[in-house]
Amino acid sequence: MDSRAGVMDGPGGGPGRILNQGLDQRLDQILGSEAAKRVLILLALVWLIVVVVLPLGTLLLKSLSDNQGNFVGLANFVAYFKSPSLSRSIGNSLVVAFATTAIAVPLGFAFSWCLTRTCMPAKWLFKSLALMPLFAPTLLNGIALIYLFGRKGLITTGFFGAIPGIKLPLYGSFGIIVSEVIYTFPQAMLILSIALAVTDARLYEAAASLGAGRVRTFFTVTLPGIKYGLVSAFFVCFILAFTDFGAPKVVGGNFNILATDIYKQVIGQQNFIMGAVVSMVLLIPTCMAFIIDRIIQQRQVAMIAAKSVPLVNKPDALRDNLALACCGLVVFSILAFYGTALYASLVKVWPYKLSLGLSHYRFTGMGGGGYAAFFNSMRMGLYSAVLGTAVTFFTAFLVEKVRVWDRCRHTVYFLSILPLALPGLVIGLAYIFFYNARGWDFFGMFVPNPFNFLYGTMAILVLSNIVHFYTMGFLTASTALKQMDIEFEHVSDAMGVPFYKTLFRITLPVSLPAVLEVASYYFVNSMATVSAVIFLYSADIPLASVAIANMDDAGDTASACAMSVLVVFTNIVVRLLFLLCTKKLKARTQAWKEG
Amino acid sequence: MNFKKMAMTLAAGVMMAGSLLAQAQAQSLLVYTALEDDELPRYLALLKQSHPGIDVKIVRDSTGIVTAKLLAEKDNPQADVVWGTAATSLMLCDQAGMVEPYAPKGVDKVRAKMKDKNSVPHWVGIKAWMTGFCVNTIECKNLNLPIPSSFEDLLNPVYKHQLVMPNPASSGTGFLTVSAILQIKGEEAGWAYLDALDKNMARYTHSGSKPCKIAGTGELPIGLSFAYRGFMQKQKGEPVITVFPKEGSGWDVEANCLIKKADIKPDARTFLDWAISEPVMKAYAEVYPVTAYNVGAPIPDGFPGNPEAQLIENDFNWAAKNRMRILKEWTKRYDGKSDEK
Numbered sequence: 001m002d003s004r005a006g007v008m009d010g011p012g013g014g015p016g017r018i019l020n021q022g023l024d025q026r027l028d029q030i031l032g033s034e035a036a037k038r039v040l041i042l043l044a045l046v047w048l049i050v051v052v053v054l055p056l057g058t059l060l061l062k063s064l065s066d067n068q069g070n071f072v073g074l075a076n077f078v079a080y081f082k083s084p085s086l087s088r089s090i091g092n093s094l095v096v097a098f099a100t101t102a103i104a105v106p107l108g109f110a111f112s113w114c115l116t117r118t119c120m121p122a123k124w125l126f127k128s129l130a131l132m133p134l135f136a137p138t139l140l141n142g143i144a145l146i147y148l149f150g151r152k153g154l155i156t157t158g159f160f161g162a163i164p165g166i167k168l169p170l171y172g173s174f175g176i177i178v179s180e181v182i183y184t185f186p187q188a189m190l191i192l193s194i195a196l197a198v199t200d201a202r203l204y205e206a207a208a209s210l211g212a213g214r215v216r217t218f219f220t221v222t223l224p225g226i227k228y229g230l231v232s233a234f235f236v237c238f239i240l241a242f243t244d245f246g247a248p249k250v251v252g253g254n255f256n257i258l259a260t261d262i263y264k265q266v267i268g269q270q271n272f273i274m275g276a277v278v279s280m281v282l283l284i285p286t287c288m289a290f291i292i293d294r295i296i297q298q299r300q301v302a303m304i305a306a307k308s309v310p311l312v313n314k315p316d317a318l319r320d321n322l323a324l325a326c327c328g329l330v331v332f333s334i335l336a337f338y339g340t341a342l343y344a345s346l347v348k349v350w351p352y353k354l355s356l357g358l359s360h361y362r363f364t365g366m367g368g369g370g371y372a373a374f375f376n377s378m379r380m381g382l383y384s385a386v387l388g389t390a391v392t393f394f395t396a397f398l399v400e401k402v403r404v405w406d407r408c409r410h411t412v413y414f415l416s417i418l419p420l421a422l423p424g425l426v427i428g429l430a431y432i433f434f435y436n437a438r439g440w441d442f443f444g445m446f447v448p449n450p451f452n453f454l455y456g457t458m459a460i461l462v463l464s465n466i467v468h469f470y471t472m473g474f475l476t477a478s479t480a481l482k483q484m485d486i487e488f489e490h491v492s493d494a495m496g497v498p499f500y501k502t503l504f505r506i507t508l509p510v511s512l513p514a515v516l517e518v519a520s521y522y523f524v525n526s527m528a529t530v531s532a533v534i535f536l537y538s539a540d541i542p543l544a545s546v547a548i549a550n551m552d553d554a555g556d557t558a559s560a561c562a563m564s565v566l567v568v569f570t571n572i573v574v575r576l577l578f579l580l581c582t583k584k585l586k587a588r589t590q591a592w593k594e595g
Numbered sequence: 596m597n598f599k600k601m602a603m604t605l606a607a608g609v610m611m612a613g614s615l616l617a618q619a620q621a622q623s624l625l626v627y628t629a630l631e632d633d634e635l636p637r638y639l640a641l642l643k644q645s646h647p648g649i650d651v652k653i654v655r656d657s658t659g660i661v662t663a664k665l666l667a668e669k670d671n672p673q674a675d676v677v678w679g680t681a682a683t684s685l686m687l688c689d690q691a692g693m694v695e696p697y698a699p700k701g702v703d704k705v706r707a708k709m710k711d712k713n714s715v716p717h718w719v720g721i722k723a724w725m726t727g728f729c730v731n732t733i734e735c736k737n738l739n740l741p742i743p744s745s746f747e748d749l750l751n752p753v754y755k756h757q758l759v760m761p762n763p764a765s766s767g768t769g770f771l772t773v774s775a776i777l778q779i780k781g782e783e784a785g786w787a788y789l790d791a792l793d794k795n796m797a798r799y800t801h802s803g804s805k806p807c808k809i810a811g812t813g814e815l816p817i818g819l820s821f822a823y824r825g826f827m828q829k830q831k832g833e834p835v836i837t838v839f840p841k842e843g844s845g846w847d848v849e850a851n852c853l854i855k856k857a858d859i860k861p862d863a864r865t866f867l868d869w870a871i872s873e874p875v876m877k878a879y880a881e882v883y884p885v886t887a888y889n890v891g892a893p894i895p896d897g898f899p900g901n902p903e904a905q906l907i908e909n910d911f912n913w914a915a916k917n918r919m920r921i922l923k924e925w926t927k928r929y930d931g932k933s934d935e936k
Contacts, residue, residue, distance in 0.1 A: 085930065150814055151813065151814050152814060171798070254798070267660065268659070268660065268663070268764070268765050268801070269663055270660075270663040270666070270667035348832065349811075349812075351812070352733065352813070352832070352833065352834055353832055364636065365634075365636060366633070367655060539652050539654040540623075540652050553657075553802055553805065554802050554805060554808070555800070555806075555807070555809060556808065557808075557812070
C-alpha cells in the first residue's frame with residue numbers, strides 16, 4: 001500500500017485526512033484490480049470500434065447501396081468500372097504512386113547514406129532543412145510549382161527574362177509527380193536514416209578483411225542491413241503518393257486520379273454513393289500495401305546484438321565533398337522551392353508588379369475565412385495534440401504494460417495501427433456517413449445515433465485528426481514504452497501499487513520526450529492536413545487548409561500561397577519550441593540514461 | 596497521484612472535451628449563396644447596421660455546388676434561405692418542391708422578368724450577371740493575339756489552347772454562357788460551336804471567377820468569365836480588359852428564395868425583405884448595372900451605355916428545364932479537361 005498517499009494530500013489533517021486516506025486505499029484496490037484493467041482495455045477497444053470500425057463499415061455498406069439505401073450488391077462497382085472516365089483514374093493513380101516511389105526512395109536513400117556513412121559537416125543542419133516539406137500542406141507544393149513552372153513561372157520565363165527559360169508541361173502527371181516526390185522524400189529519408197544508423201561495424205570490418213571492395217560491401221553489407229527499412233520506405237511513399245489529394249488538386253490539370261475523383265464526386269456532384277465506391281477502390285491497394293509491409297516487418301530480427309560495435313566513419317575528402325555537394329543540392333532545391341512560394345505570396349501582382357507587400361496576407365473579400373480560419377486551425381491543432389497524445393499514449397500503455405486479456409489487447413493493437421492505411425479523404429467520407437446518420441433501422445426498430453450531435457462541430461474535426469494520425473502517435477509511444485523494463489510493472493504489482501500510479505509516477509515522466517514528440521506531430525499534421533477535414537468542416541468553423549483549397553478554386557492563388565506560408569511558419573515555430581523543450585527536459589530528467 | 600488529483604485531471608479532460616461539444620451550432624439563420632466572396636462583406640455590413648439582431652451563417656460556393664448541395668439535402672433541408680443564386684437553379688429546387696412561396700416587402704417594384712410569375716413568387720431576383728471575356732492585354736500583345744470581340748472570334752485557330760472557361764456543371768457563369776450559345780445558335784449549331792471552341796480551350800475550371808483570375812496572372816491570355824470579375828481584377832492592377840461579345844451576353848438572374856422546412860424561422864422572411872430593400876439594392880448597383888429595380892445609380896465604369904441591350908433574349912424556363920440534359924451532354928463531350936471538384 002502506498003502510505004504516502006494521504007500525506008501528499010497537502011496541509012489538511014485530522015479525521016478528514018484519515019477518511020480520505022481510507023477512501024484512497026479502497027480506490028487503489030478497485031482501480032488496481034484485474035477487473036479494472038480489463039474494463040480499461042475493453043474501453044480502448046470500444047473507442048477504436050466507434051472511431052475506426054463502425055465508420056469504415058458504414059462506408060463499405062454505402063458503397064453497396066443505392067441512393068435510397070437499398071442493398072444493391074456490387075452494382076455501383078459495375079457502374080464504376082463501366083465508366084472509363086472514372087476507372088481510368090486507377091491507372092493514373094498507380095503511375096503517380098510508382099513513379100514517385102521510384103524517385104523518392106533512391107533520393108531518400110542517397111541523402112540518408114550521406115548523413116550516416118560519411119564525415120560531411122553540418123549533418124544536423126542538412127537533416128533539419130530536408131524535413132521542411134513535412135510542415136507544409138501538400139496544396140502548397142502544387143502552388144509553388146505554378147510559380148516555378150507555370151506559364152509565368154520563374155523557371156519558365158527564366159526569372160522574368162533574365163536568362164533563357166525552360167518550358168515544362170506542368171499540369172498533369174509531371175506536376176503531380178514532382179509535388180509528391182517533394183512530399184514523400186523526407187519520409188523516405190527519415191525511415192532510411194534510422195535503418196542505416198542501426199548497424200554493426202564488425203560486418204564492415206569482416207568485409208574489409210575478406211577483401212571486398214566498396215561496391216561489393218555496399219551490396220553485401222549495407223543494402224541487406226537496411227532491407228526492412230527499404231521495404232517500409234517503399235510502402236510509405238507509395239501509400240502517401242497514391243492517396244494524396246492536395247497537390248493533384250492544384251496541378252492535376254486533365255490528369256484525373258482517384259483522390260481527386262472522390263472529391264469531385266462528393267463536393268462537385270454531391271454524389272456520396274459514388275464517392276464511397278471510389279473510396280473503396282482507393283482503399284484496396286492501400287490496405288494491400290499495408291498488410292504486405294506488416295507481414296514483412298514481422299520477420300525482422302534484431303540487427304543489434306549485445307556485442308555490436310557502432311560504426312565510426314573515417315574521413316575521406318573526395319567522398320565527403322561529394323556527399324556535401326549532393327545534400328547541398330537537395331536542400332538548396334527544397335529551400336528554393338519554398339522560397340519561391342514565400343516570394344510569390346509577397347509579390348503584389350505576379351508577374352506584372354513585382355514590388356513586395358503584404359496585401360495577399362489580408363484575406364479580405366476572399367473565400368475561406370481568412371484569419372478566423374487560421375486561428376481555428378491552430379485551436380484544432382492544439383486540441384488534437386493534447387487529446388490525441390493522451391489517447392494514443394494511454395492505448396499504447398494498455399497494450400504494452402497492462403498484461404491481461406491478450407486477445408482483446410491484440411485487437412486493440414491491430415486497430416491502432418490500421419489508421420496508417422486509411423487516407424484522409426476516406427476517413428472524412430466515412431465520418432460523414434457514420435456521424436451524420438440520424439439513426440439506424442435494425443429489423444424495423446429505429447435506433448437513434450448517439451454520436452450525431454458531434455456532426456458539424458469542432459469535436460468531429462479533432463476526432464478525425466486523432467484517428468488520421470493515430471498510428472504514428474501510437475507507435476512512437478509504444479517504442480518509448482518498450483524501452484522501459486516491464487519489471488517496473490511487475491514490482492508495482494507485487495507491492496500492490498496500482499498500475500496507474502506506476503504510470504503517472506514512473507512511466508509517464510520517463511517517456512516525456514516521446515509524449516512531446518507525439519504532441520508536436522499531432523499539431524503539425526493537423527495544421528497542414530486538408531483531406532479528412534475538407535468533408536467535415538462547417539461554415540462557422542472554417543480552417544486554414546480548407547481555405548487554401550477554396551482560394552485556389554476561386555483562382556486567388558497568391559492568397560492561397562500566403563495562407564500556406566502562414567501554416568508552414570506556425571509549424572516550424574511549434575517544432576522549434578518542441579526541440580527546445582525536449583533539450584531542456586532531457587538535460588533534467590533523462591540524465592540517468594547516459595549513466 | 597492520489598484520487599483527488601486524478602479526479603481533477605480527469606475533470607479537466609472532460610471539461611475540455613465538453614467545451615468542444617458545446618460549440619455546436621447556435622440558432623442562427625443558415626444562408627446559402629453563390630454571390631462573390633468579395634461582394635459579401637459590403638452587403639453583410641449593411642445587414643448588421645439595419646438588423647443587428649439577425650445572426651446569419653453564410654455558406655458560399657459556386658452555383659453548381661450550391662444547387663447540388665440543396666438538391667442532395669432535399670429530404671432534410673439545412674438552409675433557411677437561398678440568396679443570390681442563379682434563378683435557373685432555384686427553379687430546379689422549386690420543381691423538387693423545396694421552395695416555400697413568399698412575397699417579400701417591396702416585391703412589386705421588381706421587374707417582371709426578374710421574378711417568378713406566380714402571384715406569390717417562388718423566387719425573387721436581385722440583379723443580373725452576364726458573360727464577359729477577360730482579356731490580358733499584355734499577354735495578347737506578347738503572343739501576337741488579336742483581342743476577340745465576339746463568340747465567333749474565339750474559334751480563330753490562333754487561340755489554340757489559349758482559352759479557359761468555367762465548367763458549367765459547377766459554375767453558374769459557365770452554364771449561362773453555354774445556355775446562351777445554345778439559345779443564340781440553336782442546339783445543333785450550338786454544340787458544333789462548342790466542339791470547335793473546345794479545341795481552343797486549355798482548361799475548364801471549377802469556378803466562374805477563376806478563368807478571369809487566370810487571365811489576370813497571364814497563365815492564359817483569355818478567360819471566359821463574367822463582367823463584374825473582369826472589372827474587379829482590373830482594379831487590383833492586373834492588365835485585363837472586359838470584352839462583351841457582339842452576339843450578346845448570356846445572363847442569369849441572381850435570386851433569393853425561402854426553403855420549405857418544418858420550422859421556418861421568422862428571421863428568414865425578414866432577411867428576404869432586407870435582401871431586396873433599397874439600401875442593399877444600391878450596393879448591388881454599384882458593381883452590377885442591371886438590378887431588380889432601378890435605384891437611379893449611374894452605370895458602373897466600363898459597362899456598355901445600355902447594359903440591358905447587351906443581354907440576349909434568355910428563356911429561363913427552357914434553360915431550367917434542359918439544365919440537366921445540357922450538363923450531361925457537356926460532361927460527356929468535354930469533361931476530361933475539367934479542374935478537380
